Amino acid sequence: MKRLCLLRHAKSDWSDPASDDFSRPLNARGEIAADFMADYIAQSPYRPDHVLCSTARRASQTCAPLAASLGDVPVTYVDALYHAMPDALLALIHGAPDDATTLLVVAHNPGLVLLAMALARDPEDEVALRVANGVPTGGFIVFEFPDAMSWRDIADGQAETLFFGRPRDLMVPSKN
Secondary structure: OEEEEEEEOOOEOOOOOOOOHHHOOEOHHHHHHHHHHHHHHHHOOOOOOEEEEEOOHHHHHHHHHHHHHHOOOOEEEEHHHOOOOHHHHHHHHHOOOOOOOEEEEEEOOOHHHHHHHHHEOOOOOHHHHHHHOOOOOOOEEEEEEOOOOOHHHOOOOOEEEEEEEOHHHHOOOOOO
16 A cells, blocks of 8 residues: 655745746745645655655645654655646656555645646545645645555555645634
8 A cells, every 4th residue: 555645845935026936936835834844744644755855935834844753764866847737747656666565645726636646536526626625835735555565566556645724724623
């Protein structure tokens, strides 16, 4: 069994119109969300054993606190994740090390949401429908592939969509 997690980079800063897209940093809200999501993912049942991260500045800044929280979990920075579409994302996932049971990919929309919709076994289930309505910055999606023994086995329409969380929802204190 393999578990795939997708994390969209946190909110980026648009205050410098001269800044190119690849170099845009996180804004203050994005930094807060990245720190929160790092702790959330590291303590969750979806803790990855390997991370693939886009080399775009906002993605690598989103991943930095996560890498620190995960400790010795390997993080591979991949140029091709920058604005990758589903076929390219899936090709990179196919190359992930098979000793990783849970893989996290930190990348960008629209590729992430399109990949998420393609992977879902049941695009009409409650979690998949929430994903289809949009993956905001910092959005975190978890899939499970019960029959996959290798990352090369991952294909469209095979995944159970286990979880979808947005920072603004996850950061709200519970009312227990």
